[in-house]
Amino acid sequence: MSAVLVIVLAATAAAAVVAGALYTGLGRSGAARGGLRRRFGPEYDRAVTRHAGDTRAAERELAQRVRTYGSFTPHPLPPEVREQYLSRWTSAQERFVDSPRQALAEVHELLGGLAQARGFPGPERREEHLDALSVHHPQHLGGYRRLHAAATSGAAAPSGTAAGTEEMREAMLQARAFFDALATEQPYGPQRGAAARAARTPRAERPLTHDGALRGSLLSGRRHTKGNTAS
Known part of the structure; x- marks a missing residue:
């Protein structure tokens, strides 16, 4: 075998090793990206937006x-504290x-205190507070931020208008879902999910979030407001 042929074969083998390593690395990177996206849901997209579309920077932060x-x-959470x-x-x-x-x-303050009672960083350490909650309750963070804005910034439409009242009603509904999660659910895990919880929980004990008594109560407020306006 000539020296030239040996060199060619060695170069080909080296290229194959490099290509294999790159393929494996890309595969692992894609799997990690998919895992973070599944875990964080809307929080993944929010992180990418905050990093001006830089997915690597967003993924480093989430990781x-x-x-x-x-x-x-x-x-x-002891039963008496939950009550x-x-x-x-x-x-x-x-x-x-x-x-x-x-x-x-009041609900904004309540949720912050409840999260702290479960051991999460307190709301006075807002960045750490939200980071920790995003890992264990990512599906509720958008609603929690919406509640924070409605409760503290006054950025929503005026409460006397139909738009303002509707925004606050939706914030309240999303807050109840987060309250149920903090008070009754386990943190992030493969067994968590609405269907699994519903299968395990008797109907009479299931929390009321976007339907049932809570929505009925808030809708009664809408009728009450309209009645006052008409009079």
């Missing part, structure tokens, strides 16, 4: 969140009819 908070196990929070929620829900913005502010 760091998982490394920091992924092994955290929320503290058990206290449920009572506070009920009071805020009843107040929504006449004072929706005040009710949202």
Whole structure:
């Protein structure tokens, strides 16, 4: 075998090794990207937007969140503490009819305290608070941010208008879903999901979120408001 042929064969083998390594690396990168997207859902897209479309920077940030908070196990919530929070929620829900913005502010404070009671960083450390919650409750973070904006910034339409009232009503509904998650559910895991929870939970014990008593109560507020306007 000539020296030239040996060199050609060696170069071909080296190229094959490099190509294989690149293929494996790309495969792992794609799998990691898919895992982060599945885990974070809308939070993944939000991170990409915040990094001006730089998916690698967004994924580094999300991966760091998982490394920091992924092994955290929320503290058990004693039944009596859960009942206290449920009572506070009920009071805020009843107040929504006449004072929706005040009710949202109370619910915003309630959710921050409940998250802290479960062991998450407190709301006064807002960035850490949201990062930790995004790892364990990513599907609720959009609603939580919406609640924060409606309760604290006054950015929503004025509460006396139909648009403002509807925005606050939707924020309240999404807040209830997050309340149920913090008070009753386990953190992120493959067994979590609405269908699995519904199969395990008797109907009488299931939380009311986007239908049932909560929506009925908030819709009664809409009728009450319209009645006052008409009079």
